[in-house]
Amino acid sequence: MTEELKRQLLAFGNEAEPFIAHNHIKVTDLSDGEATVTLPLEKDSLNRWGNPHGGVLFTMADVANGMAVLTLRQESCVTVNATIDFIAAADAGQTLTAVGQVRQMGGKVCFCTTEIHDGAGKLIARLNSVMYFTGKALPLA
Numbered sequence: 295m296t297e298e299l300k301r302q303l304l305a306f307g308n309e310a311e312p313f314i315a316h317n318h319i320k321v322t323d324l325s326d327g328e329a330t331v332t333l334p335l336e337k338d339s340l341n342r343w344g345n346p347h348g349g350v351l352f353t354m355a356d357v358a359n360g361m362a363v364l365t366l367r368q369e370s371c372v373t374v375n376a377t378i379d380f381i382a383a384a385d386a387g388q389t390l391t392a393v394g395q396v397r398q399m400g401g402k403v404c405f406c407t408t409e410i411h412d413g414a415g416k417l418i419a420r421l422n423s424v425m426y427f428t429g430k431a432l433p434l435a
Contacts, residue, residue: 295365300324302434303368307361319354321361327396329361334389345383346390346418351410352378355421358394359406363425366396370430371404376423388413402427 295303307321307329308314314321318339323330333339333346333354341347356373363371384390394408404425410418 295324295326299365299368299434303361303364306364306432306434307357313353314357317350317353319350319357321357324361324365327362327366329358329365329394331358331361331392331394332389333392335384335386337386340386344386348378348380351380351390351419352376352421354390354392355394355408355410355419356423358392358408359421359423359425360394362394362396362406362408363399363404364432366399367404367427368432368434370428370432371425372428374403374424374426376421378419378421380419381417382412384412384416384418390418 303324319333322332331354335346339346339350390410392408392410396406398405406423408421
């Protein structure tokens with residue numbers, strides 16, 4: 295991946311996506327077939343027990359998988375199927391890091407895995423997903 299493509303994808307995955315920004319999720323690094331996403335655990339990311347809501351963890355992992363795919367193929371893709379295992383609780387006030395990786399890519403589908411860790415390196419959740427290529431080129435600028 296070129297530095298120019300990386301710059302374009304970081305802008306596409308951050309500033310151009312209001313849902314990600316609203317949820318405090320940020321794509322922080324990209325390399326071929328891999329994306330790193332962070333989430334500072336703020337009050338509106340937590341459930342009533344003070345742990346990150348499962349939905350924000352799923353969203354974070356889904357973004358990491360999708361961005362990992364886009365590093366290899368700049369074509370719009372959607373999640374067809376995903377399963378998440380919530381392994382441990384994370385404490386409020388820390389930043390979570392998700393690393394999404396492409397495991398296998400074909401002509402129409404791609405298989406990905408993301409692991410989310412807390413600041414101490416503890417595994418919080420793991421998402422496996424299948425992504426489908428729509429045939430539409432990304433509107434990169």
